[in-house]
Amino acid sequence: xxxxxxxxxxxxxxxxxxxxxxxxxxxxxxxxxxxxxxxxxxxxxxxxxxxxxxxxxxxxxxxxxxxxxxxxxxxxxxxxxxxxxxxxxxxxxxxxxxxxxxxxxxxxxxxxxxxxxxxxxxxxxxxxxxxxxxxxxxxxxxxxxxxxxxxxxxxxxxxxxxxxxxxxxxxxxxxxxxxxxxxxxxxxxxxxxxxxxxxxxxxxx
Numbered sequence: 001x002x003x004x005x006x007x008x009x010x011x012x013x014x015x016x017x018x019x020x021x022x023x024x025x026x027x028x029x030x031x032x033x034x035x036x037x038x039x040x041x042x043x044x045x046x047x048x049x050x051x052x053x054x055x056x057x058x059x060x061x062x063x064x065x066x067x068x069x070x071x072x073x074x075x076x077x078x079x080x081x082x083x084x085x086x087x088x089x090x091x092x093x094x095x096x097x098x099x100x101x102x103x104x105x106x107x108x109x110x111x112x113x114x115x116x117x118x119x120x121x122x123x124x125x126x127x128x129x130x131x132x133x134x135x136x137x138x139x140x141x142x143x144x145x146x147x148x149x150x151x152x153x154x155x156x157x158x159x160x161x162x163x164x165x166x167x168x169x170x171x172x173x174x175x176x177x178x179x180x181x182x183x184x185x186x187x188x189x190x191x192x193x194x195x196x197x198x199x200x201x202x203x204x205x
Contacts, residue, residue: 032097033195038086040187050086057088060180061096063173068099068161094197099161101193107154107185114146151182 036057038044043053058075065073071093078090092100122139129135155178162170184191 029197029199030094032092032094032193032197034090034092034097034100035192035194036088036090036184037190037192038088040189043187043189044086054088056180056183060177061090061092061100063177064100065093065096067158067170067173067177068163069093069095070163071095089194097193097196101191103154103157103161104181104185104191106157107150107181108190110146110153111150111185114143114150117146118143147186150185151178154178154181154185 038050038053042049044050062073062075065071074093078088122143126136126139129139155174158174158178158181162174
């Protein structure tokens with residue numbers, strides 16, 4: 001019990017108390033309001049899991065800024081925590097959130113294709129194989145390749161966003177951010193851009 005209370009206090013200091021704010025009061029010409037949405041029960045089922053997820057995102061955002069921007073990385077600011085699914089709302093530089101959203105959406109599109117194959121296609125087509133082990137193994141391999149392709153797609157898009165003159169030096173950071181973003185996608189969690197500079201409002205979901 002004492003250990004749980006200590007963990008709860010750590011989380012409380014990190015994300016609570018946050019009062020609801022009018023995002024328009026926080027919006028400027030170079031920032032964005034960005035949500036990290038946790039819907040997977042294993043991500044938010046207990047304090048330890050949530051703490052782990054937030055630490056991963058703290059690391060991910062710091063490395064992402066190093067990869068895609070020449071500006072000095074800044075700590076992200078949590079401005080609100082929504083309930084239901086846990087929705088952590090951040091104040092990020094628009095340059096960062098815009099590029100992060102592109103990378104995430106690329107991975108999400110690839111994962112959606114994998115998920116559709118796994119749930120709608122694979123079982124139905126396998127039934128037509130009449131127990132043919134070679135064909136069944138082929139479909140198993142296809143499923144694994146499609147899942148692996150989520151990670152590859154995220155990495156490819158992230159490399160497009162990376163500072164070209166430093167891409168080779170950033171390779172380890174790219175690998176780590178790729179891993180963290182892919183984990184978030186495969187768990188069924190997501191992100192959302194809530195507010196952007198007026199000139200970019202068409203990007204808001």
